[in-house]
Amino acid sequence: MSELKKIATRESYGNALKELGETCENLVVLDADLAKATKTEIFKKAYPNRFIDCGIAECNMMGIAAGLASTGKVVFASSFAMFAAGRAFEQVRNSICYPNLNVKIAATHGGISVGEDGASHQCNEDFALMRSIPNMVVLSPSDDVEAKAAVKAAYDHEGPVYLRFGRLAVPVINDNANYHFELGKGITLREGNDASIIATGLMVSEALTAADTLAKEGIQVRVINIHTIKPIDEDILLKAAKETKFLLTAEEHNVLGGLGDEVSRVVCENHPTKVVRVGVEDKFGMSGPAAELLKIYGLSAEHIIEKIKENIG
Amino acid sequence: MTNQEYQIIAAKVRKGVVESTFHAKSGHPGGSLSCSDLLTYLYFEQMRVDPKNPKWEDRDRFVLSKGHCAPALYSVLALKGFFPEEELRNLRHVNALLQGHPDMKHIPGVDMSTGSLGQGISAAVGMALSAKLSGKDYRTYALLGDGEIEEGQVWEAAMFSAHHKLDNLCIMVDNNNLQIDGTLDEVCSSYPITDKFRAFGFHVIAIDGHSFDEIAAAFREAASTKGKPTAIIAKTIKGKGVSFMENQCSWHGAAPNQEQYETAMKDLDEILKGLEA
Numbered sequence: 001m002s003e004l005k006k007i008a009t010r011e012s013y014g015n016a017l018k019e020l021g022e023t024c025e026n027l028v029v030l031d032a033d034l035a036k037a038t039k040t041e042i043f044k045k046a047y048p049n050r051f052i053d054c055g056i057a058e059c060n061m062m063g064i065a066a067g068l069a070s071t072g073k074v075v076f077a078s079s080f081a082m083f084a085a086g087r088a089f090e091q092v093r094n095s096i097c098y099p100n101l102n103v104k105i106a107a108t109h110g111g112i113s114v115g116e117d118g119a120s121h122q123c124n125e126d127f128a129l130m131r132s133i134p135n136m137v138v139l140s141p142s143d144d145v146e147a148k149a150a151v152k153a154a155y156d157h158e159g160p161v162y163l164r165f166g167r168l169a170v171p172v173i174n175d176n177a178n179y180h181f182e183l184g185k186g187i188t189l190r191e192g193n194d195a196s197i198i199a200t201g202l203m204v205s206e207a208l209t210a211a212d213t214l215a216k217e218g219i220q221v222r223v224i225n226i227h228t229i230k231p232i233d234e235d236i237l238l239k240a241a242k243e244t245k246f247l248l249t250a251e252e253h254n255v256l257g258g259l260g261d262e263v264s265r266v267v268c269e270n271h272p273t274k275v276v277r278v279g280v281e282d283k284f285g286m287s288g289p290a291a292e293l294l295k296i297y298g299l300s301a302e303h304i305i306e307k308i309k310e311n312i313g
Numbered sequence: 314m315t316n317q318e319y320q321i322i323a324a325k326v327r328k329g330v331v332e333s334t335f336h337a338k339s340g341h342p343g344g345s346l347s348c349s350d351l352l353t354y355l356y357f358e359q360m361r362v363d364p365k366n367p368k369w370e371d372r373d374r375f376v377l378s379k380g381h382c383a384p385a386l387y388s389v390l391a392l393k394g395f396f397p398e399e400e401l402r403n404l405r406h407v408n409a410l411l412q413g414h415p416d417m418k419h420i421p422g423v424d425m426s427t428g429s430l431g432q433g434i435s436a437a438v439g440m441a442l443s444a445k446l447s448g449k450d451y452r453t454y455a456l457l458g459d460g461e462i463e464e465g466q467v468w469e470a471a472m473f474s475a476h477h478k479l480d481n482l483c484i485m486v487d488n489n490n491l492q493i494d495g496t497l498d499e500v501c502s503s504y505p506i507t508d509k510f511r512a513f514g515f516h517v518i519a520i521d522g523h524s525f526d527e528i529a530a531a532f533r534e535a536a537s538t539k540g541k542p543t544a545i546i547a548k549t550i551k552g553k554g555v556s557f558m559e560n561q562c563s564w565h566g567a568a569p570n571q572e573q574y575e576t577a578m579k580d581l582d583e584i585l586k587g588l589e590a
Contacts, residue, residue, distance in 0.1 A: 028443075028446065049446070050446070052442065052477075054473060055469075055472070055473065055476075057466075057469035057472070057473065059431075059432075059435070059465075059466045059469060060435045060438070060466055060469035060470045060473055061435075062435070063432050063433075063434070063435020063436045063438070063439060063466065063470065064435050064436070064438050064439035064442060064470075064473065065439060066425070066435070066436045066439060067376075067425070067435065067436035067437060067438060067439020067440040067441075067442070067443065068439040068440070068442060068443045068446075069439075070374075070417070070424065070425060070436065070439070070440060071370075071439075071440055071443040071444075071447075072370070072443075073443055073446075090429060090432075091432055091435070091466075094426070094428070094429045094432060095425075095426070095429075095432045095435070095436055098416075098426050099416075099417050099418055099425070099426040100418060
């Protein structure tokens with residue numbers, strides 16, 4: 001893994017926007033004074049007339065996005081996950097999702113890997129908030145390749161989409177000819193029947209590392225990449241529930257309300273199976289280098305390995 | 314159209330407000346009655362709209378940011394021919410077209426879903442911005458409550474519209490001086506409203522919101538104002554036209570019972586009779 005090229009998905013987002021801008025005339029990008037950090041600045045430089053900085057006013061930005069979308073624009077509205085999904089939650093619900101408007105909430109700096117800024121900026125609750133709103137699609141890409149594909153898929157999807165990108169540079173794991181992004185479809189990255197790791201975002205790369213290490217010890221773990229948290233791919237989850245001993249979910253999010261809860265719901269309702277959830281254990285983060293925080297909060301291949309061994313019996 | 318003709322339509326709009334909230338057994342008649350004259354003038358004179366083509370791309374837009382006054386908007390839209398007047402009697406009923414607050418997805422003529430205060434103005438700003446980006450000449454209007462402007466988002470939107478010189482945006486404040494818990498001064502005063510919008514970079518026009526002469530002049534002035542958005546601060550009477558509802562805070566969110574309904578309709582019929590005579 002260490003040899004893999006690393007790119008932050010926020011960078012992928014900015015690059016994908018710029019690419020979309022070439023052909024998509026109706027694309028408008030909004031930001032709330034964070035263009036340098038969210039990387040919408042890449043789009044801004046290429047298409048200054050279709051970039052609007054709304055200032056530090058996320059709630060108003062979401063409303064403006066709704067108004068623009070009502071006239072036929074496809075809008076990407078960006079801020080940090082904390083402010084896009086958190087502060088502007090109700091604007092996203094009432095002004096965008098209720099009227100089912102074509103707005104993409106592109107949130108960067110999701111999760112604890114925000115690092116040094118600390119708990120106030122580490123949003124581990126955005127999946128929970130966004131997936132509870134009707135009409136909303138929730139995407140959480142795992143790397144550069146997938147992030148770019150997710151941006152295009154979001155543009156092509158008619159209706160609101162929440163996209164979560166990260167601040168931290170993460171390994172490029174999907175750079176192969178067979179890679180195919182289909183909204184709502186999980187991707188099996190490793191086969192195995194001893195257990196399944198259902199991962200999203202930067203935890204997919206950790207899951208692969210864990211699976212490779214476990215394989216050396218004779219434990220064959222399936223790895224499923226869930227880039228679409230909602231609507232979730234029930235088929236791939238139920239297949240894993242039937243064919244493997246238990247499921248382990250791995251996400252850079254509170255264990256409450258995110259992927260772990262969604263996977264638990266699917267298997268509980270259809271094929272009761274043990275689900276072990278790896279994520280932030282219902283607590284706030286703190287300042288520190290991202291890589292260290294991920295280890296401290298249990299968001300690592302090592303912790304996944306430990307949990308798999310603990311539960312495999 | 315003459316002022317008398319506007320007044321006749323406005324009286325009919327008010328009857329629709331009473332009729333719909335009576336049948337809904339809930340709703341917000343007070344603020345709906347205070348803004349009925351403004352909405353009448355907007356839809357019957359000012360705005361470029363086509364009831365046969367409600368989604369017409371080049372239409373003027375209207376956002377009822379004080380979404381709870383939907384009964385007034387619905388009544389105007391019905392009279393204008395966007396949907397049958399009979400729908401007013403189904404307001405707030407299960408599976409009815411007319412939701413408690415404006416629903417752009419289903420109701421012909423509604424340009425934005427609103428109801429959560431402070432949000433509609435931002436959407437209106439987005440529509441005005443879109444016209445600027447696309448070089449279109451439609452205008453966007455939004456109506457806010459004087460209590461609603463206590464919401465911080467209103468001022469985020471105001472700051473943005475002045476910054477972007479949205480002279481194709483005209484907002485109105487229905488200044489009936491009453492909110493749910495009392496007068497503005499008793500609750501958390503938004504006064505001085507004119508000074509605030511002026512400080513936020515708006516061209517501000519203060520009018521009597523029940524005078525069609527003043528309403529007409531204000532919209533003319535707004536249309537000829539360049540380089541900045543306009544705010545029309547309309548002094549109004551909550552419950553206007555129904556004697557027992559006028560200036561009564563308690564009629565913010567309560568429906569008339571049978572007896573009150575009959576009295577209210579009698580009040581409005583007398584106004585109509587006087588106008589038509």
